[in-house]
Amino acid sequence: MIENPTTITAQPGSPFIEVVREFDAPPARLFRAYTDPELVTRWLGPRDIEMRLIEYDARPGGAYRYVHRDIEGNEHVFRGVFHTVTPGERIVQTFEHEGTPDVVSLDSATFEDLGGRTRLWTRSVFPTVEARDAMIASGMERGIRDAMDRLGELAHDPAEGRPEASRVVVDISMSLDGYVSAPGVDLEHGLGVGGEPLHAWVTDDRTPRDAEILHKSFTDTGAVIMGRRTFDIVDGPKGWNDEVGYGHDQDQIAAPPVFVVTHSRPEKVRLGERFRFVTDGLDSAVEKARAAAGGKDVVIMGGGTIADAFLRAGLVDVLRIHLAPIILGGGTSLFPEGMPESLRLEPLESVSTPAAEHLTYRVVK
Structure with a gap:
């Protein structure tokens, strides 16, 4: 017998679907499972569905879009916009299946505090009774019950959630022979002479899938x-500008702050408002960046020497390599002193595009 059953109500002749479920977890934990992109993929949908987030910006006006892939390889894309996001209390958002673009529902989730436990109320309002009935006929009941069970398992076990502190992620492009830039790096050649193919997945050869990866990394x-x-x-003179910066051509108004690890602050800074300088070591840089990240990822973007230093210091949680199909034969190595013996990696994700193999690993500690 299910300890906390899921109740689904769809009254005949009404355009509503209502779901009620109690959870043995406080509202804050349920709310986080609803809004943290890394946790959402662990429960939203049936157990036999593979979920891939394209974007998930859980704030008023933020958008979300994700793909469900079934066991037969069929993909279904869903999207919407968050309207109300009140921490620990309520979420209101639109919901749309891209296969039926004329049917948009308004969904709400309310988290009722039961003194350390939570009663979750969700309500979906469809444009017509026919649209609601079509959703029911599509098999949504199994999907809801599976999702609620998975959410209960996730919420009941705090160890399954991501730590409150931001993850530290090394995110860097690399050649097949381990170089993150070609020889000849200077202010005129940021990737070295002939190193441009390292970033082709971001620039000239970018595919829609590459664009999704770039945008998700930026928003995370x-x-x-x-x-x-x-x-x-x-x-420098050929570096970032008002249109191009972290994330290449992503919206620079929303760009995160950048912490520069250095022995001394430079005398002049062209883009002064973007940078903060850390002169007291790697641990201090992580502490300051985490304080500014608001729970989102702290990304070490390079170069290779600083990425290697953070990895060797045991300060990295995730290593994300965009492996470009090029052999440089020299340049700046990601591991100038060889692969650290203590570095153990657990594969998390692999995405293949023509210009790169996007490889994500958890650093085992």
């Missing part, structure tokens, strides 16, 4: 860390 990032050499290049 709350703060950035870079080394002094990388700063000198991006703040």
Whole structure:
């Protein structure tokens, strides 16, 4: 017998679907499972569905879009916009299946505090009774019950959630022979002479899937860390500008702050409002970046030397490599002293596009 059953109500002749479920977890934990992109993929949908987030920006006006892939390989894309996001209390959002673009429902989720437990009330309002009935006929009941059970399992076990502190992520493009830039790096050649193919997945050869990966990384990032050499290049005459910066051509108004690890602050900074300088070590850089990230990822974007230093110091949680199909034969290595013996990796995700293999690993500690 299910300890906390899920009740689904769809009265005949009405355009509503209502769901009620109690959980042995406080509202804050349920709310986080609803709004943290990494946790959402662990429960939203039936157990036999593979879920891939394209974007998930859980704030008023923020958009979401995700793909459900069934066991036969069929993909269904869903999207919507968040309207109300009140921490621990209520979420209101639109919901739309891209296969039926004329049917948009308004969904709400209310988290009722039961003194350490939570009663979750959800209500979906459809444009017509016919649209509601079509949703029921599609098999949504199984999907809801599976999702609520999975949410209960996730919420009941706090160890399954991501730590409150931001993850530290090394995110860097690399050649097949381990170089993150070609020889000849200077202010004129940020990737070295002939190193442009390393970033082809971001620029000339970018596919829609590459664009999804780039945008998700950008929206998941709350703060950035870079080394002094990388700063000198991006703040140089051929570096970043009002349109191009972290995330390449993403909206720079929403760009996260950048923390530069350096021995001394530069005398002049062209893009001064974007950068903060850390002169007291790697641990301090992580502490300051986490304080600014608001729970989002802290991304170490390079260069190779600083990424290697953070990995060797045991400060990295995730290693994300965009492996470009090119052999450089020299340049800046991600591991200039060889692969650290203590570095153990657990694969999390692999996405293949023509210009890169996007590989994500958890750093085992």
